[in-house]
Amino acid sequence: MNAKKWDKVATAVLTGIAGLIVLLLACLLGYILVRGLPHVTWQFLTKPAQTFTKGGGIGVQLFNSFYLLILAMVISIPLSIGAGIYLAEYAPKNWVTNVVRTAIEVLSSLPSVVVGLFGFLVFVIQFKLGFSILAGALVLTVFNLPLLTRNVEDALKSIHFTQREAGLALGLSRYETVKHVVIPEALPNIITGMILGAGRVFGEAAALIYTAGQSAPSLDFTNWNPMYIASPLNPMRPAETLAVHIWKINSEGIMPDATAVSAGASAVLIIAVLLFNWLARVIGKRVYRKMTAA
Amino acid sequence: MADYDLTQTHIIHLDEPKHEIALSTEKLNVYYGENRAMHDASLQFERYRITALIGASGSGKSTYLRSLNRMNDNIANSRVTGKIMYRDLNINSDEIDVYKMREHIGMVFQRPNPFAKSIYDNITFALKRHGQKDKKYLDEVVETSLKQAALWDQVKDSLGKSALALSGGQQQRLCIARAIAMKPDILLLDEPASALDPISTNTVEETLIRLKEEFTIVIVTHNMQQAARISDYTAFFHSGRALEFDETRKLFTRPKIKAAEDYVSGHFG
Numbered sequence: 336m337n338a339k340k341w342d343k344v345a346t347a348v349l350t351g352i353a354g355l356i357v358l359l360l361a362c363l364l365g366y367i368l369v370r371g372l373p374h375v376t377w378q379f380l381t382k383p384a385q386t387f388t389k390g391g392g393i394g395v396q397l398f399n400s401f402y403l404l405i406l407a408m409v410i411s412i413p414l415s416i417g418a419g420i421y422l423a424e425y426a427p428k429n430w431v432t433n434v435v436r437t438a439i440e441v442l443s444s445l446p447s448v449v450v451g452l453f454g455f456l457v458f459v460i461q462f463k464l465g466f467s468i469l470a471g472a473l474v475l476t477v478f479n480l481p482l483l484t485r486n487v488e489d490a491l492k493s494i495h496f497t498q499r500e501a502g503l504a505l506g507l508s509r510y511e512t513v514k515h516v517v518i519p520e521a522l523p524n525i526i527t528g529m530i531l532g533a534g535r536v537f538g539e540a541a542a543l544i545y546t547a548g549q550s551a552p553s554l555d556f557t558n559w560n561p562m563y564i565a566s567p568l569n570p571m572r573p574a575e576t577l578a579v580h581i582w583k584i585n586s587e588g589i590m591p592d593a594t595a596v597s598a599g600a601s602a603v604l605i606i607a608v609l610l611f612n613w614l615a616r617v618i619g620k621r622v623y624r625k626m627t628a629a
Numbered sequence: 630m631a632d633y634d635l636t637q638t639h640i641i642h643l644d645e646p647k648h649e650i651a652l653s654t655e656k657l658n659v660y661y662g663e664n665r666a667m668h669d670a671s672l673q674f675e676r677y678r679i680t681a682l683i684g685a686s687g688s689g690k691s692t693y694l695r696s697l698n699r700m701n702d703n704i705a706n707s708r709v710t711g712k713i714m715y716r717d718l719n720i721n722s723d724e725i726d727v728y729k730m731r732e733h734i735g736m737v738f739q740r741p742n743p744f745a746k747s748i749y750d751n752i753t754f755a756l757k758r759h760g761q762k763d764k765k766y767l768d769e770v771v772e773t774s775l776k777q778a779a780l781w782d783q784v785k786d787s788l789g790k791s792a793l794a795l796s797g798g799q800q801q802r803l804c805i806a807r808a809i810a811m812k813p814d815i816l817l818l819d820e821p822a823s824a825l826d827p828i829s830t831n832t833v834e835e836t837l838i839r840l841k842e843e844f845t846i847v848i849v850t851h852n853m854q855q856a857a858r859i860s861d862y863t864a865f866f867h868s869g870r871a872l873e874f875d876e877t878r879k880l881f882t883r884p885k886i887k888a889a890e891d892y893v894s895g896h897f898g
Binding site: 427428495497498499500501502503504505506507508511515516519520626627 | 698700703705728729730731732735736737738740742743744745746754755758759791793804807808811
């Protein structure tokens with residue numbers, strides 16, 4: 336066979352593989368959505384869960400997921416940006432930096448259940464935080480920080496060094512150059528990475544089972560004082576998230592409509608994660624346009 | 630490559646220049662780790678003149694240029710010894726605020742590197758960072774520097790557009806405008822036209838000839854015709870040394886050093 340024919344064969348094979356992956360993803364999504372969406376009603380989204388009877392919702396879990404996500408991101412975004420800037424712009428090229436970088440890589444490949452057990456021992460037991468949103472947020476930070484740091488570092492490093500030279504040659508300090516030239520240009524990629532990270536955190540279950548806990552005490556949505564025990568904002572209360580809820584119903588759920596609740600909750604979770612991915616693209620593009628005046 | 634006698638040099642000393650000496654180096658050495666990239670370069674740059682630095686790739690001309698505003702500081706393991714005299718001040722010393730110094734000694738690079746900002750912001754950005762807030766002044770600087778860089782007529786109606794949408798030649802002229810907007814004394818250019826097509830190159834050259842009425846220009850070029858066309862003085866670099874420095878007219882018609890003679894006549898290497 337000649338090169339031209341081989342090229343055609345290769346193209347066909349590669350297209351086939353890519354098609355297979357897309358098909359697989361489509362089937363999975365379709366299955367979850369078709370099975371789950373019929374159960375998703377406003378009632379379902381807002382009502383608290385039931386342990387023994389039919390008709391429970393996922394309102395509290397949904398709220399918990401978002402609250403936990405926000406807390407986790409509030410802690411991990413500044414840390415990862417600081418660490419990423421240091422690694423990309425300031426870290427000298429020596430063995431210490433290499434050790435830090437390797438540590439981050441190892442940390443990012445730890446199974447989330449291991450991170451969860453670590454969080455249980457350290458945050459829940461040692462720091463006496465108990466099963467709480469705070470413990471959950473901290474463990475999600477440990478889980479997410481390496482990936483976010485890596486994302487920030489990569490985003491900054493993808494900005495060409497001539498941009499830094501341009502800033503320095505105009506009499507800007509290194510810090511000014513990083514802050515006003517490099518970061519704005521890297522911002523779309525940083526934001527995209529952050530939102531994708533948020534999606535990952537939102538769907539996380541294993542790390543939260545032993546930290547944020549598996550119970551969702553009913554919340555009093557009329558009292559937003561964070562010190563009040565049933566307040567939605569209280570960071571010290573146990574908080575089962577949507578992903579943990581799905582895991583729990585499927586392993587030990589005794590409500591009569593467990594299958595339906597599980598299917599509905601899965602559909603909502605998938606939609607939320609898809610939304611994060613879509614948002615990442617849209618916002619990334621918009622910020623880029625704004626930053627570059629394109 | 631032919632072996633040239635590196636001890637033989639012809640470096641003129643400007644005893645009675647028409648204008649003052651804006652910048653000079655005395656025994657400038659640059660080291661990258663153990664590697665000595667520049668040997669005892671002592672040159673003078675007269676104000677309102679264009680001085681070209683020529684030589685083959687790896688001769689050290691860019692290394693020399695980049696040490697003049699201490700851009701080599703950013704390279705790990707680099708070390709520069711010797712004096713760089715600017716306004717009776719040795720700027721190659723630790724006490725110098727390099728950021729302040731670079732406001733006086735600007736630089737334009739080989740590849741156009743406009744910021745991913747609008748044309749207007751590209752020019753005003755550094756000025757604003759240095760505390761200039763007067764909108765009228767900024768508008769004025771944008772117009773005059775773009776005019777000086779021969780770009781105004783093409784962009785005056787689209788100052789809010791991204792600089793990245795400009796062509797390569799336009800981007801490079803924007804970078805020149807950005808540099809002169811700082812109102813520096815000295816403008817260092819590192820092969821500013823090497824990534825451009827002949828027409829853009831021509832425009833940049835014309836721009837430089839006009840700019841020398843206000844600035845002292847030092848330009849690295851690998852293009853000998855360019856050096857001959859636009860410069861008043863030329864320094865020839867070889868093997869990390871400045872071997873010959875003279876008026877451009879003399880260096881190109883009657884080079885004193887064998888290596889320079891071979892280089893300008895095209896028999897080099």
